Each structure stands twice: as C-alpha cells, then as structure tokens.
Amino acid sequence: MKIKEAKYELTAVQPSQYPAGNLPEFAFAGRSNVGKSSVINSLLNRKNLARVGSKPGRTKEMNFYNIDNILRFVDLPGYGYAGVSKSKKSSWGEMAEVYLTTRKQLKAVILLVDIRHKPSADDIQMNEWLMINNVPYIVSATKSDKVKRGEIKNRLNEISSVLKLSEINKPITSSSVEKHGMNMLWEAIENNLKSDEIIL
Numbered sequence: 001m002k003i004k005e006a007k008y009e010l011t012a013v014q015p016s017q018y019p020a021g022n023l024p025e026f027a028f029a030g031r032s033n034v035g036k037s038s039v040i041n042s043l044l045n046r047k048n049l050a051r052v053g054s055k056p057g058r059t060k061e062m063n064f065y066n067i068d069n070i071l072r073f074v075d076l077p078g079y080g081y082a083g084v085s086k087s088k089k090s091s092w093g094e095m096a097e098v099y100l101t102t103r104k105q106l107k108a109v110i111l112l113v114d115i116r117h118k119p120s121a122d123d124i125q126m127n128e129w130l131m132i133n134n135v136p137y138i139v140s141a142t143k144s145d146k147v148k149r150g151e152i153k154n155r156l157n158e159i160s161s162v163l164k165l166s167e168i169n170k171p172i173t174s175s176s177v178e179k180h181g182m183n184m185l186w187e188a189i190e191n192n193l194k195s196d197e198i199i200l
C-alpha cells in the first residue's frame, strides 16, 4: 500500500474519546514491550510516529493513527507487564476489552508475539479471547532479527502449536529492526479490508 500521509490523530482511554466517523481500524495488541509501536512505525515507514518506549509498559492509552483518511491503526496498551500494579493492569485490560468488543469499525487485530519465546499465559489468553469473541486477527511473530535464520521455522511451529493456529492463520514473521515482513503484514491488512462480506 502506498501511503501519502500517516498522522497521529488522538489518544483515548474510553469510547467517548474515540475518533468519530467510520474509518476501518486495525488494532495492534501484544505484551508490553513486544514491539507494537515499532511495528506501526515500520509499517508506516516512519521513525517516531508511534512512541517507542525504552521502558516496558509505556503505552498506557490507546493511540489512533490516521492513514490517508482510508484506515486507522490503533496502538493498544500492552498487557502482562509485571511491574504494574494489579488495579492498573486490569484497567488496561478493561480499556482494550471495551475497545475490542464495542468498536464497530474494528476490522482486525494484529496480535504480536515475541518470536524468541513460547507464547506467555497472557498471549494464550489474548489469542483465546480473540477467537471466542470472533474478532478477526493476524498473529505476527516479531523481533525475528533476534533469532538465527535456521531457527525461525521451529519458533513459528511452536507458536502455531501453542496458540492452536490453523493452517490459514499462520504467524507472519516480522522485524521492525530489519523491516522484515512489512509487505506480508500490509497484504494481510489489505485482504482484510477487501473482505468485508466475509468477516462481518
């Protein structure tokens, strides 16, 4: 996809603050520090549009990015960061859950998992939640620059097996450092945009 202009639109913590209108939206979910904001920047060819944290747990709200007035990316708060108090953790979860269950124009979630690790209990829970709630989603195994080429296949197989992903929903390997996998992710996003009748 050729992007002319991608811009930060607003930050929200509740539905009354979500952007108006009905542009299709793609939300990025995953553990704190997994690379959600980085992948948004890589997909948009921008260095610092979405804020990348040096400390995990940085993105505490939902940030909306408008792409050519055609679609939006939504950077969801990360889950599973141990340094955050329980009450704060659940308010983040709630925030994301409210968005994911109520947002009519949500087209799909891009669920990021770290290619180096077996999906965490939180990843498994998120994956199941998306499945049960019939939210279309794409899994991307990111930070692939951190593993040896020869190991990638094994890592993907383990992720697919732990998350019980079907053959058509295999994880897309990505790296925001090497800008790897961005075309595949865009392709998945565009396919999703085109297939209204199937996913609605």
Ligand code: GTP
Pocket: 030, 031, 032, 033, 034, 035, 036, 037, 038, 039, 051, 052, 053, 054, 055, 056, 057, 058, 059, 060, 077, 078, 079, 142, 143, 144, 145, 146, 174, 175, 176, 177, 178
């Ligand atoms: P929260 O907002 O805290 O939930 O984190 P996030 O998921 O948005 O992660 P973010 O994009 O801020 O990245 C976290 C850290 O991982 C940063 O130090 C990034 O530079 C690094 N990082 C992100 N993607 C990659 C990648 O593909 N490869 C490598 N090696 N590092 C990455």
Ligand code: MG
Pocket: 036, 037, 038, 051, 052, 053, 058, 059, 075
């Ligand atoms: Mg972030």
